[in-house]
Amino acid sequence: MEQQFDLAVVGAGVVGLAHALAAARLGKRVVVVDRDAQANGASVRNFGFVTVTGQARGEVWRRARRSAQVWNEVAGPAGIEVLQRGLTMVARRPEAKAVLEAFLDTEMAEGCAWRRAGDLADRLPGGGDVLGALTSDVDLRVESRTAIPRLAAWLEAFHDVTFLRGGAVRGVETGRLETTAGIVAADSIVVCPGDDLVTLFPEHFARAEVTRCKLQMLRLADPGWRLPAPVMSDLGLVRYLGYADLPQAEALRARLQAEQAEHLAHGVHLIVVQSADGSLVVGDSHHYAATPDPFARDDVDALILDEFARVFGQAPPPVLERWTGTYASARGHSLVEAPMPRVRLVTVTSGTGASTAFGLAEEVIAGLYDLPQQGAAA
Template sequence: MKQGFDVAVVGAGIVGLAHALAAARLGKRVVVVDRDAQANGASVRNFGFVTVTGQARGAVWRHARRSADVWREVADAAGVEVLQRGLTMIARRPEAKAVLEAFLETEMADGCAWRDAEALGDRLPTRGGGLGGLTSSVDLRVESRSAIPRLAAWLEAAHGVAFLRGAAVRGVETGRLETSVGAIEADAIVVCPGDDLVTLFPDSFARAGVTRCKLQMLRLADPGWRLPAPVMSDLGLVRYLGYADLPEARALRARLQAEQPAHLEHGVHLIVVQSADGSLVVGDSHHYALTPDPFARDDVDALILDEFAQVFGQAPPMVLERWTGTYASAEGHSLVETPMPGVRLVVVTGGTGASTAFGLAETVADDLLNLSDGAFA
C-alpha cells in the first residue's frame, strides 16, 4: 500500500516531532512513522527541562535559544503547560562561583545574573550550603511524559501531520520507505532513530563512534515547598560545556575530584525540577555502553540524593519512582548525515534533545528542502 507525502519522518521522539513541525510550518504534507504505539524512549524519560543556560558555546547554544522560543510559541496551542521558568544554578564552592562569574562575562549569559545566598529566597525555599547562585530567565520546563504525546496530537490535529504507529521501517531509499505495513513514498525523508544504532544506517553510527548513555532518575514526594525554576549545582558545571569549557572550570573539577570522586566516576550531577502535583523529578547519572544493562544501582541513587541533601540542606523526601533511560551518545552535539539524496539521518548525540531539537530541525529543514532564503531565520 503506497502513500505519498512531501516529507516522511522516521521516529516520533522529540527530534522526529521537531522535524515534523518544521516541515508542517512550511505547508508540507508530513507523515511520522514509529515502531512503538506511544512515546516510550528518552523523550519521555527525562526532566522535560529545556536548558539553554550552559549549553555548548556556538551553534548548540543558538539551537537551544531557538528551541526554547519554539516551545513557548507552541505550548499553549498544544496544551503543554510550562511548569517552571528559568534556572537556579547553585554554587556550593568558591571555585564554582568563579566559573559562574566567568560565564556571566560571555555572550551566553543573556538573561542571567548572580545573586548572593541571601538574595535567593524566592528561588530556593530552603537554606543549604550555597554561596549564592546564577539565575536565568531563558530556560523552561515541561512534563515530558505528557508534553510529547500532546505535541504529537496537536501536530496531527492542527497541522494535518499523519502518524503511522506500530510500524517498523525496514529500509530507506531516496523517495521511499519500506515499512512493516507497506511502502511510503515521500519527496524528502528524515530518519530520527534515537538510540537505535543498528536498524538503519549502522555504518554511520559506527563511523561516528556513537554509543549509548544510561541514566538513573527518581521522583520524590512533594516536599511541601515550591520551586519556581529548576535547580542545578556544582557538579553540573563540569558536565555542561558552556561552563565546563571555560578555563575556570579546571580548578572546580580538581576540587570535585578530591571531594566527590564517586559522583564524578558515575557521571552524577544534580537537576531538580517540580511537577504540577508538587513531586520532584531528580537525577541523574551517566554510564556508557553499546548495550547498557537495565538495572538501577542503589549506590548511584544515593550519590544523587546526597547532592540533593547538600544543596537543599535537608534530607530528600520519600522516593516514589525510579527508572532508567538511554540515549545516543558521541562527541559533539549531533550526528547529521546525508546517506543518500533527499535523505537526512539526524540524531542528537547527548541528553539535550528537548533543549535543542526544534532549532536543529529548522536548520536541517532549510538544507533538506533547499530553502535558500532561510525560512526560519
C-alpha cells in the same frame, strides 16, 4: 492506492516531531512513522527541562535559544503547560562561583544574574550549603510524559501530520520507506532513530563512534515547598560545556575530584525540577556502553540524593518512582548525515534533544529544501 507525502519522518520522539513541525510550517505534507504505539524512549524519560543556559558555546547554544522560542510558541496551542521558567544554578564552592562569574562575562549570559545566598529565599527553599547562584529567565520546563504526546496530537490536528504507529521501518531509499505495515512514499525522508544504532544506517553510527548512555532518575514526593525554576549545582558546571569549557572550570574540576570523586566516576550531577502535583523529578547519572544494562543501582541513586541534601540542606522526600533512560552519545552535539539523495539521518548525541531539537530541525529542513539557514516562519 499508495499515498504520497512530501516528507516522511522516521521516529516520533522529540527530534522526529521537531522535524515534522519544521516541515509542516512550510506547508509540507508530512507523515511520521514509529514502531511504538506511544512515546516510550528518551523523550519521555527525561526532565522536560529545556536548558539554554550552559549549553555549548556557539551553534548549540543558538539552537537551544531557538528551541526555547519554539517551545513557547507551540506550548499554548498544543495544550502543554510550562511548569517552571528559568534556572537556579547554585554554587557551593568558591571555585564554582568563579566559573559562574566568568560565565556572566560571556555573550551566553543574556537573561542571567548572580544572587548571593541571602537573596535566594524565593528560588531555593531550605538552608543548603551554597554561596549563591546564577539565575536565568530563558530556560523552561514541561512535563515530558505529557508534552510529547500532546505535541504529536497537536501536529496531527492542527498541521495535518499523519502518524503511522506500530510499524517498524525495515529499509530506506530515496522516495520510499519499507515498513512492516507496507510501503510509505515520500519525496524526502528524515530518519530520527534515537539510540537505535543498528536498524538503519548502522555504518554511519559506527563511523562516528556513537554509543549509548544510560541515566538513572527518581521522582520524589511533594516536599511542601515550590520551585519557580529548575535547580542545578556545582557538579553540573563540569558537565555542561557552556561552563565546563571556561578556563575557570579546571580548578573546580580538581576540587570536585578530590571531594566528590565517586559522583564524577558515575557521571552524577544534580537537576531538580517540579511537577504540577508538587513531586520532584531528580537526577541523574551517566554510564556508557553499546548495550547498557537495564538495572538501576541504589548506590548511584544515593549519590544523587546526597547532592540534593547538600544543596537543599534537608533530607530528600520519599522516592515515589525510579527509572532508567538511554540516549545516543558521541563527541559533539549531533550526527547529521545524508546517506542518500533526499534522505537525512539525524540523531542528537549529547542528551539535549528537548533543549535543542527544534533549532536543529529547522536547520536540517532548511538544508533539505535549499532554504536560508534560519528558523522557519510560524
